[in-house]
Structure formats: structure tokens, C-alpha cells
Amino acid sequence: MADRLPAEGSHRRRRPTKQGTVLSAGLIVETALRLIREHGASALTVRRLGAALGADPSALYRYFRNTDELLLAVADELIGQVWVGWAASGDWRADLRDLGLRMHAAFLAHPQAAVLTAHRTTGGPHETHAIETIIGVLRGAGFPDPAAVAIYHGFVDLGLSQAALDAAHLALPAEAREAERRVWQRTYTSMPAGTHPHLAATGTLLRNEMGRSAYPQLLELFLDAAAIRLPRKAG
Amino acid sequence: MADRLPAEGSHRRRRPTKQGTVLSAGLIVETALRLIREHGASALTVRRLGAALGADPSALYRYFRNTDELLLAVADELIGQVWVGWAASGDWRADLRDLGLRMHAAFLAHPQAAVLTAHRTTGGPHETHAIETIIGVLRGAGFPDPAAVAIYHGFVDLGLSQAALDAAHLALPAEAREAERRVWQRTYTSMPAGTHPHLAATGTLLRNEMGRSAYPQLLELFLDAAAIRLPRKAG
DNA sequence: ACCTGAACACCGTTCAAGT
DNA sequence: ACCTGAACACCGTTCAAGT
Secondary structure, three states: OOOOOOOOOOOOOOOOOOOOOOOOHHHHHHHHHHHHHHHOHHHOOHHHHHHHHOOOHHHHHHOOOOHHHHHHHHHHHHHHHHOOOOOOOOOHHHHHHHHHHHHHHHHHOOHHHHHHHOOOOOOOHHHHHHHHHHHHHHHHHOOOHHHHHHHHHHHHHHHHHHHHHHHHHHOOOHHHHHHHHHHHHOHHHOOOOOOOHHHHHHHHHHHHHOOOOOHHHHHHHHHHHHHHOOOOOOO | OOOOOOOOOOOOOOOOOOOOOOOOHHHHHHHHHHHHHHHOHHHOOHHHHHHHHOOOHHHHHHOOOOHHHHHHHHHHHHHHHHOOOOOOOOOHHHHHHHHHHHHHHHHHOOHHHHHHHOOOOOOOHHHHHHHHHHHHHHHHHOOOHHHHHHHHHHHHHHHHHHHHHHHHHHOOOHHHHHHHHHHHHOHHHOOOOOOOHHHHHHHHHHHHHOOOOOHHHHHHHHHHHHHHOOOOOOO
């Protein structure tokens, strides 16, 4: 698919842009992440990215076929950040918990990019490493292959979908996020018991509950369920 | 906030547009949903919506402050579709399973709209009804209020986040979706055992597993965990 | 070989002018 | 009172022209 685009490690000589930048796929991805982080998802436009790099916007099309291909590279880079400084402990449950929370944290550190990428399959090197390692943790723990694969699916989709949900909230413009907060703080804490008895009875509890992520609770529950599928060790 | 915009049921007389349409918030929301459904999320632009309604794009700003406010109305409408034809059975577990699957189905029926709205708190009438009903099912089953509220949170966030994840995949342009399918069908089924032993061993299992949603599995597991928190009935 | 710049076909939103 | 139309400040992408 990408065969006429320069390979990642290509040592081809590149002419600097007018402003002196020597472009590369890696530099473009880094700059894209920084742009999103500093100015929000709406800042990721080819035109602004070109300006931030000191190059004409159209020069980027020599490195990525279109914005979707650039986005997949950003996605793989985000997946890569999950693994920085991680090492397996040998305890599958601790390892999965740690990886789940790291995945969530890495995506929430770049909420705007996470929203755009959490649901993508990149096929890239970091994604490949992630699958290999997680399946390895499960097989190493003694899960039979079909169970390992089913648990892998649930684990990754739970983590990614929750990361995307929480990231989407963080990525809202301040005004919209504040408006949603007010709904939980005010609207749903003052429903008349006549028409909405259950909301009236639990509004305050809801206000506290909905202010945090459901992920830690759901992850723990998932790990409990996975543990049940682990065969007892022989001998 | 929306105090200078016409109320939903306002009987104010409205002049038809040049092309004869009498605008209303409801008609605009319906048309927006249809537009997204027929031509994808990128079709939801003020300009195209205006054209579809037979009105000047700028006329819409008399009904919605901006596109975000329109989106929240679309979100509440989607939530409303979950409840069409639903009635409580009295069995909390069957009711939650049914509602979870309906939520997922309603959002997947409008994948492009779901991606844009699944993470929003609308504060609208359908959302209010949803919270009241779900909390009611849990309290009616005998869950103490703190448990009911925690379970509500996990249930709704699991359903919405999984709906958003699956919808985001369905909402991809055909070309991108096909490319991702190929990654699971080809790339990850042919990894060399030398560098990626675990992927090499489970590639075929993964190919089958990743083609379907993790949600039914996760929902069942969640309901199991919830059941454990239900106090035994006295007497 | 690679970057540039103009061009094309779009956006959301505002506001004075029309009816 | 409500809709219109022009205007403003943007988009992604292509492609012939420059170096």
C-alpha cells in the first residue's frame, strides 16, 4: 500500500525546506502529537502542521498519503508510549492491571489524539509488540490459547473503549465540559420526587460517582472474571 | 443557557423558507440524523443540512446556538430510540441485558452519529428518562442505593464506550475499514514464530475473535459481577 | 527528487439587509 | 420576527512549476 512513500529508516538525502527543516515521518508524527496536545484536536490540520514544521502543507503528502495515514502513525506512536519503562513482573494479573492502567493513562495524556485513534488497528510495530506481549503474558500464565485470545480481546477493547470515552470527555471544549458537569451537579440533583423518584433519591450519590472514571472498577471486575478461566496447575 | 432560542413545543408562527419548509428543532434533528445515516458523518455540515431542509444554512442558528448544541439534540434523540417498544419485565438481569444490547444496537444503527455523541451528557428528556428507569430497575431489584449507583455507572459506561468503539469502526470509510480487516486477516496470521511466537501460535484464533464485538461477552461478565452485590432477600 | 504555490471545492459563523 | 446572502477566516488535496 505505502510502497511509493519513503521507508521509515530511509537514508535518502532530503533537501531542507525554505525555513531549513529536514522533514521525516518521525518528525511529522512528533510535531502532530505536540500540536494536538498544545492546541487541541482541531489544530491538527495539514496547513497548521505544515506551518509548525516550517514547510509547505503540500510537502507532507510525500510522507503520508493523506491525513488518515498520518493518524495511523500517530496511533502507533501512542501505543508505543504505553510500553516506555514497562517490564513484565511474572504475575499475570498484576501485569494486566498495570498495562490496562498505563494504556488508559497514555491515551488520557493526549486526549485529543486518543479520540481520533483509540479505535484504529494500525498494523504498526508498536501495536504488533503490544499484541505479542499481552498474549504472551496470558499464555505464560497457563491460559489455553482460546481463553487467552478471548481474554485478550475483552481486555484490550475494554481498555481502549474506556480510554476513548474518558478522553472524549477531556477533549471537549472547556465550555461544553463545564455544561456537562453542571448537568450532573445541578440538574440531576434537583429532580422532583413526584416525577423522578429514583433520581431524586440518588442524585447526590450519582453526582459523586459520575465525576470519576468507571474504568478501574470495570478492569478489576474483568480480571476477576478472567482468573476464573485459569486452569489449576497440575503437580 | 438556551433562553433566547424557541422552546421545543413553541407554537410561535414561523414563516416558511423560500422553498416552503416550515422549520422546527425536531425537523432539523430528524434531517440531521437522516443526513448522517445516508451520507456519513462528514455530511453533517450546516451548509448541507440547510440544503437538505430547503433553507439557508444560517437559518439554523435560530434553533441551535451552534453545531455542538445541535449534536446534543441528536444525542438525546438517539438515546430515545433505545426505549422504543421497551417494557420492564420485572427481572432486573434480563432487563439490563436487554437495555444494554438495545443501546448498542441503537447506536450501531447510526454509527456516524454514535461516534459524535456517545460520550456526551445531554441533560435532555430522553437521557433523564434513561437514568430514572435504569436506577429504578436496580433499586427495584433490591440493590442498596450506593451499589445501584455504582452499577449504573459501570453498566452505562461499558455500554456507551463499547457502542462508540464498534460504531467508530463501522463509521470508517470503506477503504480504511478494509485495510484494518486485512491486518487481522493477513499480517497477524503470518508472523514468524522466531520473532513473534505468541502471535504465530494464535494468529488464526485472533482472526476469528477480533471480527466480532467484545460487548456481549463483557456485558454478561458485568451482570455476573453485579449479581454478587445483590443482598439476599429477607424472609 | 523534493518542495512550493496556486487552484479547487469545500467548511462554521456572523451580521446587515430584506420581507 | 424570521429568513437570506454576502463576507470572513478557515479546511484537504492536487498538480504544474520551480530548484
